[in-house]
Amino acid sequence: MNKVSAKRAKFDHVSLTFDTPKGKLNVVEDVSYEISDGDFIAVIGPSGCGKTTMMSMLAGFQKPTTGSVLFDGAPVKGPGPERGVIFQEYGVFPWLTVKQNIAFGLNLKANRVAASEREAICDHYLELMGLSDFANAYPKHLSGGMRQRLAIARAYAVKPQFLLMDEPFGALDAQTRANMQNLLLKVLATEGKTVMLITHSVEEAIYLASRIVVVTARPARIKEIIEVPFAYPRDESIQERPEFAELRSHIRDLVMNEYRAQQAQMRPASFSE
Amino acid sequence: MNGSVARRFLLGLAPWVGAVLLWYAVRWSGFVNESLIPAPHQVASKFVELLLRENLLLDIYASTRRVFFGVILGITAAVPVGFLLGWYRPARTLADPMINFFRALPPIALIPLVIVYFGVDEVAKLVILFYASFFSGVIVMYEGVSQITPLYIRVSKTLGASEFEIFRKVIIPLTVPHILTALRVALGVAWATLVASELIAAQRGLGAMIQNASTYFLLDVIYVGIICIGCIALIMDLILRKISARLLVWQERAVA
Numbered sequence: 076m077n078k079v080s081a082k083r084a085k086f087d088h089v090s091l092t093f094d095t096p097k098g099k100l101n102v103v104e105d106v107s108y109e110i111s112d113g114d115f116i117a118v119i120g121p122s123g124c125g126k127t128t129m130m131s132m133l134a135g136f137q138k139p140t141t142g143s144v145l146f147d148g149a150p151v152k153g154p155g156p157e158r159g160v161i162f163q164e165y166g167v168f169p170w171l172t173v174k175q176n177i178a179f180g181l182n183l184k185a186n187r188v189a190a191s192e193r194e195a196i197c198d199h200y201l202e203l204m205g206l207s208d209f210a211n212a213y214p215k216h217l218s219g220g221m222r223q224r225l226a227i228a229r230a231y232a233v234k235p236q237f238l239l240m241d242e243p244f245g246a247l248d249a250q251t252r253a254n255m256q257n258l259l260l261k262v263l264a265t266e267g268k269t270v271m272l273i274t275h276s277v278e279e280a281i282y283l284a285s286r287i288v289v290v291t292a293r294p295a296r297i298k299e300i301i302e303v304p305f306a307y308p309r310d311e312s313i314q315e316r317p318e319f320a321e322l323r324s325h326i327r328d329l330v331m332n333e334y335r336a337q338q339a340q341m342r343p344a345s346f347s348e
Numbered sequence: 349m350n351g352s353v354a355r356r357f358l359l360g361l362a363p364w365v366g367a368v369l370l371w372y373a374v375r376w377s378g379f380v381n382e383s384l385i386p387a388p389h390q391v392a393s394k395f396v397e398l399l400l401r402e403n404l405l406l407d408i409y410a411s412t413r414r415v416f417f418g419v420i421l422g423i424t425a426a427v428p429v430g431f432l433l434g435w436y437r438p439a440r441t442l443a444d445p446m447i448n449f450f451r452a453l454p455p456i457a458l459i460p461l462v463i464v465y466f467g468v469d470e471v472a473k474l475v476i477l478f479y480a481s482f483f484s485g486v487i488v489m490y491e492g493v494s495q496i497t498p499l500y501i502r503v504s505k506t507l508g509a510s511e512f513e514i515f516r517k518v519i520i521p522l523t524v525p526h527i528l529t530a531l532r533v534a535l536g537v538a539w540a541t542l543v544a545s546e547l548i549a550a551q552r553g554l555g556a557m558i559q560n561a562s563t564y565f566l567l568d569v570i571y572v573g574i575i576c577i578g579c580i581a582l583i584m585d586l587i588l589r590k591i592s593a594r595l596l597v598w599q600e601r602a603v604a
């Protein structure tokens with residue numbers, strides 16, 4: 076992937092504090108980094124540190140307390156279809172069938188397509204996600220992993236240029252997960268998207284991302300930003316390379332340290348009046 | 349398949365048969381004066397007699413119509429109001445105590461006032477039933493609407509939905525179950541209030557029939573009236589449940 080280094084998104088000294096009944100809770104602290112067109116950023120860090128919060132500022136659901144989050148040069152005002160989001164909780168619509176879920180975005184004025192094209196797109200993603208047999212089923216009949224794939228299909232279907240994915244493969248078995256990762260790489264190779272992915276899997280981050288942002292225990296600060304030295308297109312063989320193993324143990328150490336820091340902290344100290 | 353339908357039918361029938369048997373048993377046990385408890389078959393024959401000679405169908409029609417329009421009007425008003433209260437927290441803070449105040453008032457207590465302001469004709473009865481349905485429906489609606497998860501709205505925004513599209517394609521489908529529940533609750537309350545509303549000089553209606561019968565101590569007529577109310581309420585509820593099952597196939601239910 077040759078990168079045209081147009082900046083798409085920028086976190087500029089971003090901090091975010093939640094007002095909770097117990098006092099102020101610093102969740103993101105002085106985070107700065109840029110995401111260029113065609114970048115694939117993976118964010119990794121301990122649970123509860125503020126990754127989802129960071130992403131939701133770019134998605135347009137949270138405002139930074141200080142600093143600014145820019146998208147295409149302008150501060151993010153709210154959500155929009157050019158930034159597709161795959162939520163950690165999936166959010167598949169229970170009142171729509173699998174196929175209607177995928178078609179939901181395509182039926183909106185913002186990205187309406189002809190009926191025949193809509194059918195084609197739906198069938199395409201049903202097939203890709205292995206949901207064809209369940210096209211007319213309601214989500215209540217799907218397993219957790221199937222719901223997750225449905226959420227992915229629904230986001231892919233409107234072809235956003237920028238994808239925000241919050242642990243999108245977390246509920247999948249190893250094999251399906253590998254399939255979904257490869258599928259994502261394929262989609263990126265053909266459609267040239269920019270991605271911000273939150274994950275807990277170090278291997279996944281290295282395998283998919285061009286850059287890995289390791290964040291600290293809460294409040295999330297940038298611990299290290301790591302360039303992944305593998306060129307696209309990638310395939311699973313890179314996971315056998317010695318550089319892969321080196322990178323993996325380096326990132327594991329970082330994450331492990333933060334995890335320990337989080338355990339040690341055990342919170343009350345991070346509430347400040 | 350057929351066997352299970354038959355079994356469900358029998359299961360549904362059994363308690364009714366049991367109730368009738370119990371009824372006979374109480375009557376024959378001698379604990380209660382027999383003249384105070386008409387036998388089921390006497391009530392049944394009274395039912396046929398009323399049907400043929402006294403135009404019972406007209407009473408049933410009059411009552412059903414009152415309940416039907418009372419509930420429809422009440423819920424039509426309760427849906428938007430409950431929606432506003434559930435959706436906009438300030439509206440809720442503002443109106444909550446007042447709604448609870450009026451909800452706590454039994455509609456019967458308002459009958460004298462209703463007579464003063466609305467007279468004694470059809471409008472007065474409708475007002476009582478409207479009142480009863482509205483306040484029971486509004487609570488169900490606003491509790492339901494305030495429980496809608498913001499996640500679905502967020503998802504639809506990231507897919508590019510406009511405010512109007514969110515309302516039409518997300519909020520409405522999520523509100524339908526609560527409207528149906530509100531209807532069911534209101535129907536129950538409205539039937540309960542019917543007799544009271546027909547105390548206001550009603551010519552016809554099951555409530556009026558019961559009221560007149562009690563003046564002349566016609567116990568069998570009272571029983572016919574009560575059973576009719578129960579049966580019609582049951583049928584209306586069944587119809588609503590069928591509609592709900594149709595509209596809400598997507599819902600996860602603890603029991604199928």
Ligand SMILES: Nc1ncnc2c1ncn2[C@@H]1O[C@H](COP(=O)(O)OP(=O)(O)OP(=O)(O)O)[C@@H](O)[C@H]1O
Binds near residue numbers: 093095122123124163
């Ligand atoms: N709206 C909110 N109000 C108050 N506190 C919040 C809110 N959203 C998140 N938090 C708190 O902020 C912290 C970070 O939450 P966040 O969801 O960003 O974590 P995360 O890094 O995505 O964790 P995980 O990996 O488990 O998904 C948590 O301690 C959470 O309790």
Ligand SMILES: [Mg+2]
Binds near residue numbers: 126127128163241
């Ligand atoms: Mg999260």
